[in-house]
Amino acid sequence: MDGYDQRNDRAEGALNCPDCRQELQDYLDGTLDKKRSLGVFLHLRECAACRVEHDALHAVFMRLDTLPELEAPADFDAAVLASVPYAAYRAMEPLRRERVPVFLEDHFLPAWMRARVTRAGGLIAAAGATGAWLAGPGQAWLLVVAAAGAAPEILLRLQWVGRRLVGVRRAEG
Amino acid sequence: MFDRHQDLKTIRRCKRGEEAAFAEILARYRGPIYNLCHRMTRNPEDARDLSQEVFIKVFRLLDRYDEEFAFSSWLFRIATNHCIDHLRRNRMRFLSLEGVTGPDGEEFELQIPHGGPEPDTVLERKEAVQRLEEVIADLPPHYRAITLLRHQQQLSYDEIAEVLQLPLGTVKARIHRARAQIQQMLEARAYDI
Numbered sequence: 001m002d003g004y005d006q007r008n009d010r011a012e013g014a015l016n017c018p019d020c021r022q023e024l025q026d027y028l029d030g031t032l033d034k035k036r037s038l039g040v041f042l043h044l045r046e047c048a049a050c051r052v053e054h055d056a057l058h059a060v061f062m063r064l065d066t067l068p069e070l071e072a073p074a075d076f077d078a079a080v081l082a083s084v085p086y087a088a089y090r091a092m093e094p095l096r097r098e099r100v101p102v103f104l105e106d107h108f109l110p111a112w113m114r115a116r117v118t119r120a121g122g123l124i125a126a127a128g129a130t131g132a133w134l135a136g137p138g139q140a141w142l143l144v145v146a147a148a149g150a151a152p153e154i155l156l157r158l159q160w161v162g163r164r165l166v167g168v169r170r171a172e173g
Numbered sequence: 174m175f176d177r178h179q180d181l182k183t184i185r186r187c188k189r190g191e192e193a194a195f196a197e198i199l200a201r202y203r204g205p206i207y208n209l210c211h212r213m214t215r216n217p218e219d220a221r222d223l224s225q226e227v228f229i230k231v232f233r234l235l236d237r238y239d240e241e242f243a244f245s246s247w248l249f250r251i252a253t254n255h256c257i258d259h260l261r262r263n264r265m266r267f268l269s270l271e272g273v274t275g276p277d278g279e280e281f282e283l284q285i286p287h288g289g290p291e292p293d294t295v296l297e298r299k300e301a302v303q304r305l306e307e308v309i310a311d312l313p314p315h316y317r318a319i320t321l322l323r324h325q326q327q328l329s330y331d332e333i334a335e336v337l338q339l340p341l342g343t344v345k346a347r348i349h350r351a352r353a354q355i356q357q358m359l360e361a362r363a364y365d366i
């Protein structure tokens with residue numbers, strides 16, 4: 001087929017054509033890791049046949065991404081809103097077991113802050129800073145580092161305690 | 174893509190029966206849901222009816238919404254299923270060739286319109302957008318939905334997996350297959366002009 005490179009002797013992880021074709025969609029999606037993405041990039045620079053395939057696929061991506069937005073009809077909302085059972089919702093409200101406030105929900109904090117890496121890393125930094133502060137002449141900035149490092153873990157724990165308190169109070173009431 | 178946190182707050186207001194909150198959800202999602210239904214059906218009337226029905230259903234079933242998941246995922250799931258059901262119900266308009274099975278086991282149905290004017294010959298002379306719309310419409314409904322969620326709604330693979338309740342690998346395989354199919358169909362039709 002059109003200058004297809006079937007060689008298996010991949011020098012230093014260089015891609016062959018079938019592998020490159022396999023990864024083209026992920027490459028265009030941006031979901032390949034850096035190393036593989038670079039592999040595809042380098043192969044495309046060398047291989048005209050795969051470049052043609054890449055360009056064709058890229059054009060498809062572009063066309064799909066730029067499908068024009070259509071405008072919903074002007075009277076769209078009225079029919080929907082007229083059918084909402086507002087009264088039923090209001091009547092059910094006192095019966096519904098309330099959930100915890102939104103700021104106590106896990107996902108109120110950004111994912112990176114909830115990540116184990118951040119929390120563990122933060123605690124290690126906090127411990128180091130506290131140790132240095134105790135050992136040294138008491139520099140204030142070390143305490144700031146300690147507080148910032150411990151913050152993610154502390155916030156998560158506070159949320160947890162808050163959820164328990166709300167839950168307990170509801171159960172008693 | 175969609176603000177999950179903001180949605181949750183609004184949904185809780187909806188559940189208290191606040192009229193303005195329902196209007197806010199509509200303002201946020203009217204466009205995306207209408208566009209999804211339109212591209213699924215290629216028919217403005219069907220798109221309006223289907224998308225209104227989706228919101229009516231969602232607004233009645235708010236108590237069944239599981240706050241563990243993003244509201245947008247739940248809404249897109251209901252909309253996708255509603256469109257696919259609609260297309261199934263209207264299948265008598267199509268001669269369906271079944272039994273073509275894709276690598277991940279999902280039935281790859283070929284739908285060949287018959288009767289009435291052949292849309293192919295007319296539309297192929299029109300704009301590139303129209304040709305693309307038609308190619309999308311010729312995909313089997315599940316592939317159409319997944320393509321639209323990815324490229325029109327710009328959802329990530331993870332979000333699509335949540336919407337369709339499918340494993341990530343299946344989502345990826347189907348998107349890849351849908352795109353390859355679109356590319357082939359576009360190329361095939363480009364020669365027909």
Ligand SMILES: [Zn+2]
Pocket residue numbers: 004005016017020043047048049050051
């Ligand atoms: Zn190549």
